[in-house]
Amino acid sequence: MKKMLKFLLFSIGALLFLTSLPLSTKMIMELIHNQKMNAAYEITNxxxxxxxxxxxxxxxxxxxxxxxxxxxxxxxxxxxxxxxxxxxxxxxxxxxxxxxxxxxxxxxxxxxxxxxxxxxxxxxxxxxxxxxxxxxxxxxxxxxxxxxxxxxxxxxxxxxxxxxxxxxxxxxxxxxxxxxxxxxxxxxxxxxxxxxxxxxxxxxxxxxDARESIPTIIFPILFPFVTLAVGFILLVLFFLIRQGEKLNRTA
Incomplete structure (x- = not known):
């Protein structure tokens, strides 16, 4: 039972983290890029x-x-x-x-x-x-x-x-x-x-182009940033539990 729970913890965490990471990274890069462009140029139509x-x-x-x-x-x-x-x-x-x-x-x-x-x-x-x-x-x-x-x-x-x-x-x-x-x-x-x-x-x-869409609760709040954070937390919990089990076995 514990093995199954650990497997689910790792699988769900890895899935959420890996599917959210590429887009969230690009969105952060786009935010930084926009700030740099706004600091360098002023464009008027x-x-x-x-x-x-x-x-x-x-x-x-x-x-x-x-x-x-x-x-x-x-x-x-x-x-x-x-x-x-x-x-x-x-x-x-x-x-x-x-x-x-x-x-x-x-x-x-x-x-x-x-x-x-x-x-x-x-x-x-x-x-x-x-x-x-x-x-x-x-x-x-x-x-x-x-x-x-x-x-x-x-x-x-x-x-x-x-x-x-x-x-x-x-x-x-x-x-x-x-x-x-x-x-x-x-x-x-x-x-x-x-x-x-x-x-x-x-x-x-x-x-x-993701940052140019109309924001909603689902996007980009729940996905990709909340899912990225939840996935990261689940992975951290998985590795902490596994590390704790190793320490208990060696004690």
């Missing part, structure tokens, strides 16, 4: 909110423009019943063409940059180590024209591994750099830019 930000934006002495050429008016409704058009979106800085998104969905009933929510984001990035600010135009280069079928399914959604992005970076001196990355291959800062710009398909983190 200037393309959302109210009143809507105009598609022509001034950063220092530079003019950033997004020009829209509608190709199909009132093309469809997206899965959230928003009226959509199909348009070519041309990005310009100081009148010079920089990039283009062809045949992209546009929210008809919105104004300014809100029309391109999820496709284009204007961001400012302040590097707190040198007090310098960059202006970033973040583009989703993978086109998604999501529609809802009669049975409720969403079509034309692109898998995560195929999502591509481009960031055009304008510094205070007018220098422009470009970097491209994918959703599944991004660094820490690119992750922050995607999150701030609302261009990711869902809330994301760098080490894990």
């Amino acid at each position: 200037v393309s959302t909110g109210g009143p809507p930000t105009e598609s022509t934006f001034h950063f220092n002495d530079h003019i950033i423009e997004t020009e829209e050429t509608v190709k199909i008016e009132n093309s469809h409704r997206d899965p959230w019943s928003r009226k959509m058009s199909i348009a070519d979106l041309s990005l310009k800085i100081n009148g010079e063409g920089l990039d283009k998104l062809k045949d992209y969905p546009v929210r008809m009933e919105e104004a300014g940059l809100n029309r391109y929510y999820g496709e284009i984001a204007y961001l400012t990035l302040e590097d707190k180590s040198n007090d310098k600010t960059q202006f970033i135009i973040l583009l989703k280069k993978t086109k998604e024209v999501e529609k809802e079928t009669s049975d409720g399914d969403i079509t034309d959604r692109v898998p995560d591994e195929k999502l591509k992005y481009t960031a055009h970076i304008l510094d205070e001196n007018g220098n422009i750099n470009m970097t491209s990355f994918s959703f599944t291959d991004r660094d820490a800062l690119q992750t922050e830019l995607l999150s701030a710009g609302s261009l990711a398909p869902y809330p994301i983190g760098y080490y894990t």
